[in-house]
Amino acid sequence: MIDPDDVAVVGAQLGRPPRSIHAVGHRCPCGNPDVVATEPRLDDGTPFPTTFYLTCPRAASMIGTLEASGLMREMSERLAEDPDLASAYAAAHDAYLAARAEIGEVPEIAGVSAGGMPDRVKCLHVLAGQSLALGPGTNPLGDEVLDRLGAWWEKGPCVLRDASASGTGAGEQP
Numbered sequence: 001m002i003d004p005d006d007v008a009v010v011g012a013q014l015g016r017p018p019r020s021i022h023a024v025g026h027r028c029p030c031g032n033p034d035v036v037a038t039e040p041r042l043d044d045g046t047p048f049p050t051t052f053y054l055t056c057p058r059a060a061s062m063i064g065t066l067e068a069s070g071l072m073r074e075m076s077e078r079l080a081e082d083p084d085l086a087s088a089y090a091a092a093h094d095a096y097l098a099a100r101a102e103i104g105e106v107p108e109i110a111g112v113s114a115g116g117m118p119d120r121v122k123c124l125h126v127l128a129g130q131s132l133a134l135g136p137g138t139n140p141l142g143d144e145v146l147d148r149l150g151a152w153w154e155k156g157p158c159v160l161r162d163a164s165a166s167g168t169g170a171g172e173q174p
Contacts, residue, residue: 005161006033012159013055019043022103025052025133030157034059035129037099040106047108051100052129058158062149063124071148075121075141085140086118092139093118096130 002021009032010018020042025035034056042048054060079086096113115126124145131142 009033009159009161010036010055013057018055020048025129028056028157029153032056032157032159032161034153035132037103037133040100040104040109047106049100049109049112050114050126051096051103052114052126052133054125054129054132056152056158058155059128059149059152060125062152063128063145066145066148067124071145072116072121072124075144076116079120088140090118092127092130092142095134095138099134 002023006024007018007021010021013032018036020039022037022039024033025037026033028034034054036053036055037051038048038053040048040051054063079089093113096117097111100113114123115130116122117127121127121141124141127139127142128145128149129142130139131146136143
């Protein structure tokens with residue numbers, strides 16, 4: 001069961017009520033959740049392949065800037081040229097599927113991970129979320145994204161815990 005205070009923080013981070021949280025996937029050094037693991041089927045029945053959802057608006061904004069820089073295209077090109085990177089990325093895809101299967105199976109999204117895996121890169125947020133939730137070495141491109149971000153938490157929490165419960169203190173929005 002997820003702590004109601006964590007649900008309130010995630011809601012403040014997202015600027016909306018979170019959907020179908022299974023658990024906190026990772027905590028920022030500030031103590032707030034920064035990744036949630038979601039149910040593979042939302043409460044309304046919709047299949048949802050994004051198991052690791054990045055919630056920190058500061059990290060999400062910085063990753064958006066990386067996406068706009070053309071990094072996804074560059075990474076996809078490297079996947080096509082580097083068999084070792086492609087193999088490690090395929091293993092990240094398998095790890096993503098295994099983590100989702102531990103939460104629940106949804107036939108409609110069987111074999112579908114997220115972020116473009118295993119063949120391309122289409123969402124750096126997902127790759128970073130997986131690296132945070134499953135740890136360094138799980139997704140080489142997610143690790144690279146996190147390395148490029150640096151210490152996004154150094155300015156302090158993106159939302160304050162007591163303020164999030166009252167709906168204020170949303171801070172930066174993704």
